[in-house]
Amino acid sequence: MEYRNILVHLDESDSARTRLDVALRVAKRHGAHLSALFAPVVPEHEAAYAFILDTEYWSQCRHEHEARRRALEHHFFARLADAELKGNWRTANHAQHELLVRARFADLIVLGQGAPENPDVSLANRLQVRVTLSAGRPVLWVPYAGSGSTVGERVMVAWDAGQSATRALYDALPFMRLAERTELVTFTPSRKDRERIPGADIGLVLARHGLEVHVTELHPPPTITVADALLARAAKTGCDLIVMGAYGHARWKELLLGGVTQTVLGSMPVPVLMSH
Template identity: 75%
Template sequence: MNYRSILVHLDESEPARTRLDVALHVAKRHGAHLSALFAPAVPEHDAAYAFILDAEYWSQCHREHETCRRALEHHFFSRLAEMELKGTWRTAAHAQHELLARARFADLIVLGQSNPADVDASLSNRFQARVVLSAGRPVLFVPFVPPVSSPASGGFAHVGDHVMVAWDAGQSATRALHDALPFMRLARQTELVTFTPTHQDGALAHQNEDRIPAADIGLVLARHGLHVQVTELHPPPTVPVGDALLARAAKTGCDLVVMGAYGHARWKELILGGVTQTVLGAMQVPVLMSH
């Protein structure tokens, strides 16, 4: 599979331009058509607020919305022309329904990480989870970057030069690994990381001296002509796998993490915590997730 059709979600948030620039760079590298959907991830309840907020307030909101949309649309088409790419622009009132409908026609979806300080972050997180679980396509999450710290280049000029794949041989991880093959084919370096936690006494949770961790999937990737470095990590019992994964990404300086999303039941991850929730909340580099 190659990425030939990429769908990026945009909204009024200030990091939306960073997200768009990442999508443009990925589209350029893979020779893909880029479709942009401009729509709020969190729906505005105009009818509910109309009783407590006056018409002038809503008129001002709509003017600001249109100003933001026009500026981003202009930037989108200007960058398409500069990079000699093809693309389409679409505006919708609410993102979720429209995005899921159009996801069926995309090879890759680009979304943004929620702003942890946003009062609507929990609603945005639900939107992200719904897309990952229902779209049936890989989702590339772009970390939230405060505008004051985002360089003019867009913050993530290189995505996919150094790829790190989190591997646990599960269904979601398998889907993510194969969905990320287009990135790995173009990468300078790919590392496959497995995690074998240790017990309190220092012994490994499970160990088979006759097996090399991830050897089988490494052989599968070799048949695709890919050279992959396999690393087995042994985090202590006090360090969750999600934290160990983020620490490894920071240590190696990778520019793309690939992982399965919601390998356990989503309600368990939301209530008890999980790798997906940890990474979505604290990612520092783009993350490709599949379910």
């Protein structure tokens, strides 16, 4: 697979332009068509407020919203032209439904980590978790604080041979083919597997794809979680992309992330590519 169609979700948050910048760099590097979906993350019942709030106040809110949307749309097409890329813009009133629908037509989805100071951060993160676990497409999460000057030149893959990790690894092949260095990180194997070289099998498979992968086995002490060990390794090696499986489960009507996944997404220093 190659990334030929990339979808980036944009909204009114301060981090939207940072997210767009990352999406543009990835699209340029992979020669992809970039689709922008501008859809505010708001409670589904918020439209009902129009009947309660002062009409003049509500009209002013809509005017400000439209002004921000137009400014971001103008910025999007200006950046596309500068990068000599093709793309399109789509606007939706609510992100909840439209983002999940449009995500299934993309090779890669670019979403943003919710900023802690954003009053709607909990709602935004729940939406993005839903897309990650339900869209069936790889998702590139961008830190709200932004990323460095590169994305995908130094890749770190978290590998446990599970279904989600396998999906993420193969979904990340386009990044790995262009990377300067790819490190596959494993953890202390189970007792029954200790006679095997950790990561050797998948390393051989990737070698057949023409990729050189450096396998590192980590042995964190019991006081250090897997998530913290991954983040520490990312900081030590200076990687600019983490690849890992998105582990999650359903509880009642909510989709919840597993502990490692949730911790990494909450503290990610660089973009994280996840698949489920």
